[in-house]
Amino acid sequence: MKIEIAGHDAFIIYFADNASAEVSALIQAAVNNLKAQMAELLIDLVPSYASLLVIYDINLCDHFEVLKRLNSALSNLSSVDTVSGELITLPVYYSTESGPDLTVIAAQANLSIEAVIDIHQQGEYRVYAIGFAPGFAYLGEVDPRIASPRLTTPRMKVPQGAVAIADRQTAVYPAPSPGGWNLIGLCPTRMFDPDKTPTMPVQVGDRVQFKAIDYDEFVFLGGELDTEL
Amino acid sequence: MSHFIVKQPGLLTLIQDRGRYGAHNLGLTNGGPLDPLAFDWANRLLGNKINDTCLEVSFGGLTLESQVDSCMAITGAEVACKVNGKLIEQWRSYHIKKNDLIEFGYTTAGVRAYLAVSGGFKIPPSFGSSATVVRENVGGLNGEKLQTGDELPCSPESFGTCLSVAEADRPQYGNQAILRVVLGYQQQAFRTLQKLKFFSSRYTVTDRSDRMGFRLEGETIHTDMVSMLSEGICHGAIQIPADGQPIVLMNDRQTIGGYPKIGSVIPIDTAKLAQLLPGSSITFEEISLEDAHNIHTLHLSCYQNCTTLDH
Numbered sequence: 001m002k003i004e005i006a007g008h009d010a011f012i013i014y015f016a017d018n019a020s021a022e023v024s025a026l027i028q029a030a031v032n033n034l035k036a037q038m039a040e041l042l043i044d045l046v047p048s049y050a051s052l053l054v055i056y057d058i059n060l061c062d063h064f065e066v067l068k069r070l071n072s073a074l075s076n077l078s079s080v081d082t083v084s085g086e087l088i089t090l091p092v093y094y095s096t097e098s099g100p101d102l103t104v105i106a107a108q109a110n111l112s113i114e115a116v117i118d119i120h121q122q123g124e125y126r127v128y129a130i131g132f133a134p135g136f137a138y139l140g141e142v143d144p145r146i147a148s149p150r151l152t153t154p155r156m157k158v159p160q161g162a163v164a165i166a167d168r169q170t171a172v173y174p175a176p177s178p179g180g181w182n183l184i185g186l187c188p189t190r191m192f193d194p195d196k197t198p199t200m201p202v203q204v205g206d207r208v209q210f211k212a213i214d215y216d217e218f219v220f221l222g223g224e225l226d227t228e229l
Numbered sequence: 230m231s232h233f234i235v236k237q238p239g240l241l242t243l244i245q246d247r248g249r250y251g252a253h254n255l256g257l258t259n260g261g262p263l264d265p266l267a268f269d270w271a272n273r274l275l276g277n278k279i280n281d282t283c284l285e286v287s288f289g290g291l292t293l294e295s296q297v298d299s300c301m302a303i304t305g306a307e308v309a310c311k312v313n314g315k316l317i318e319q320w321r322s323y324h325i326k327k328n329d330l331i332e333f334g335y336t337t338a339g340v341r342a343y344l345a346v347s348g349g350f351k352i353p354p355s356f357g358s359s360a361t362v363v364r365e366n367v368g369g370l371n372g373e374k375l376q377t378g379d380e381l382p383c384s385p386e387s388f389g390t391c392l393s394v395a396e397a398d399r400p401q402y403g404n405q406a407i408l409r410v411v412l413g414y415q416q417q418a419f420r421t422l423q424k425l426k427f428f429s430s431r432y433t434v435t436d437r438s439d440r441m442g443f444r445l446e447g448e449t450i451h452t453d454m455v456s457m458l459s460e461g462i463c464h465g466a467i468q469i470p471a472d473g474q475p476i477v478l479m480n481d482r483q484t485i486g487g488y489p490k491i492g493s494v495i496p497i498d499t500a501k502l503a504q505l506l507p508g509s510s511i512t513f514e515e516i517s518l519e520d521a522h523n524i525h526t527l528h529l530s531c532y533q534n535c536t537t538l539d540h
Contacts, residue, residue: 004413004414005411005412005413005414005492005518006413006414006461006463006466006493007411007413007463007464007465007466007492007493007495008411008465008493008495008496008518008521008522008525009463010463010493012413012414012460012461018458019458043250043251044250044251044252044253045253045254046253046254046460046461046462046484046485047254047461048458048459048460048461048485049458049459049460050458050460051458051460051461052461053460053461053462053463055463058522058525062522063518063522129459129485130254130255130256131253131256131459131461131483131484131485131486132256132483132484132485132486133256133365133483134255134256134257134365134367135255135256136256138459175366192255192256194355194356194367199255199356200255203254204254
């Protein structure tokens with residue numbers, strides 16, 4: 001573990017060189033300890049794949065104090081449970097209509113489209129990070145057989161609910177946005193709803209499973225096909 | 230409730246409080262005033278609370294009609310401001326009466342002006358803040374910049390004493406700035422020669438600069454880093470992408486990203502950067518974390534220096 005300066009009011013803690021479920025669980029334990037032991041000094045925390053950004057209030061303390069408190073909060077990270085967090089199931093309408101890149105992924109992997117869908121559904125994914133846009137959760141890791149690099153030219157518009165793959169990560173687009181990930185289906189569950197508590201169905205450290213649904217169920221759950229796809 | 234009516238919204242006028250904090254876990258960024266110094270002065274001149282909601286008027290062009298008796302102050306970028314056709318001075322507070330027309334011209338030095346009213350505008354917070362982040366469609370009125378016809382609620386305030394900022398404390402806005410940097414993040418992935426180049430070169434602000442980040446153009450900086458995992462990005466972080474041209478990340482930045490960073494600019498200096506037009510010139514200067522904290526603490530004391538005006 002290594003603590004580096006990030007900015008005048010921020011440190012970044014690096015837990016490992018690579019991402020893994022174990023590292024992610026360790027970061028989750030660190031988040032819990034920091035919140036329990038020094039919440040009054042913290043402005044925000046940004047957990048990610050192998051790091052944790054800690055933003056503190058420089059009107060209340062200096063960096064010497066924060067470093068001391070960080071070291072003490074990190075010294076007794078409890079034994080790590082990689083299956084911590086909630087298990088959330090997200091419904092997906094997989095089809096070439098709702099997931100225009102299924103064909104390409106299947107061809108690259110030398111698999112049938114049905115096999116690609118099956119492999120994506122069989123995985124249990126960990127929420128490694130939330131960022132890029134409100135409600136955008138980075139889920140990993142995708143089975144290497146269906147891992148697929150980002151598009152050379154990103155799409156101008158990816159619809160809300162698009163389920164997508166980039167390398168060994170997968171995600172559900174919370175709102176329409178430009179994007180370069182490979183689209184394989186649509187999820188009717190809203191990933192970011194400001195009027196709902198909680199705002200997001202998942203948080204960092206949770207686990208996600210996808211479950212195939214047919215078009216009728218997709219519509220019943222509030223899904224809408226984007227005509228531009 | 231009493232309010233102001235937006236007659237003309239100007240090019241980019243945003244409702245802002247000090248920013249949204251504690252919501253990075255949902256992927257929400259900070260927002261808030263790009264120049265918090267001028268913002269704080271506007272509230273200070275009215276005896277408001279530090280987090281009271283103001284307007285950030287970028288480039289000018291805003292016209293408001295008051296539906297309330299209140300007080301108002303305009304700080305930040307130099308811009309011709311009129312009340313009922315009569316030019317008024319910036320950096321001081323004024324009494325405003327119902328039906329007064331407040332008109333901004335276009336900025337002539339600096340880019341962001343701030344307008345505060347007594348007690349602040351009463352905008353319901355989203356995720357704990359009224360700060361507008363258009364990219365996220367969050368805060369302000371419906372997550373948008375101001376539109377013609379918008380109503381900005383505020384409370385009628387009793388008339389207080391008008392205040393003024395001492396001449397010496399008013400910032401001068403030009404076309405260059407020195408940005409002080411605390412080294413950090415992946416700084417070890419930049420060799421000494423690259424750091425020397427970075428701190429001794431002159432960079433130009435490009436027109437691809439906005440509330441997310443300011444893209445600069447100049448000497449190319451190389452890093453030995455080929456790839457890295459995405460991680461949390463703090464305010465002011467200087468990202469060096471593969472093309473070697475620095476980007477200073479500002480209030481509306483994405484909360485995580487995967488480009489190497491050499492360190493972060495202190496907020497007193499990102500405030501200066503925010504007042505620069507494309508074509509302006511930048512140099513960077515390294516400072517220690519201790520110095521950064523001292524500068525911050527010393528800066529806070531300047532807000533004691535308001536002068537009371539006779540009325």
